[in-house]
Amino acid sequence: MTHPLDTTFAALADPTRRMILSMLLEDDMAVTDVAAPFSTSLAAISKHLQVLADAGLISQEKRGRVKWCKLEPDALRAASVWMQGFGQFEPVDLDAFERFLASDLANDLDDTDVPA
Amino acid sequence: MTHPLDTTFAALADPTRRMILSMLLEDDMAVTDVAAPFSTSLAAISKHLQVLADAGLISQEKRGRVKWCKLEPDALRAASVWMQGFGQFEPVDLDAFERFLASDLANDLDDTDVPA
């Protein structure tokens, strides 16, 4: 029914979810650990993770009683191709990306519990 | 308050709005002409255009009684940089983009009034 890009972009439209993706860039994480830096409830984060999983941006594997979340960057490829069609964007610029992550850490989290 | 990427991705999450952007790739258009291929009301399209303008994805200039809509692909650059940070995506692939547009034309519009 709905186009895959709908769910991809909708998932990316939330700062909490983008932050989660950034966190998962470093390593796989359990749900509780993903939720730790946020001031919202665990249930809310669990829902965010479900949205990300539905969009294919992460995968979740339950081992024992902990559910591990893993980044699945392939799901971004279609969206990336779509966007790049609109302009001759510069090739991968990891420095710009790092700057984004830094500013996300500074701005997106609630002013409590911001990790150092 | 809200991160610029929030509005960018949210604007891109709607198939009607993505279609509008694709249409504006070819040329600037008046609001009425943008609305023509869709089965939704003109007012709805006008709102969509406002969302796109708020996200900076298009600009609107009123000349006489018609308001011209112009694609502003620069607004996609920040989002593109963000996404590319998550993987080594292939460089600009215009063929893949054309395929996307073709499938959008086939799938996204309501089954009425699909332009040939």
Added chain:
DNA sequence: GCAATCGTCAACCAGATGGTTGAATAAGCT
């Protein structure tokens, strides 16, 4: 067995979103 931990489910709430219709504003045409 029993308590603690991990995570989801269910019900609920406030606010945003996408759509409609009809009236209103603005600019051109004759």
Added chain:
DNA sequence: AGCTTATTCAACCATCTGGTTGACGATTGC
């Protein structure tokens, strides 16, 4: 001036979203 075209505004509606809280099933460890 008066009709027509272009676009938005206002009110309304149904649905989605992101959040909460409390109960619940499942797993682990003592």
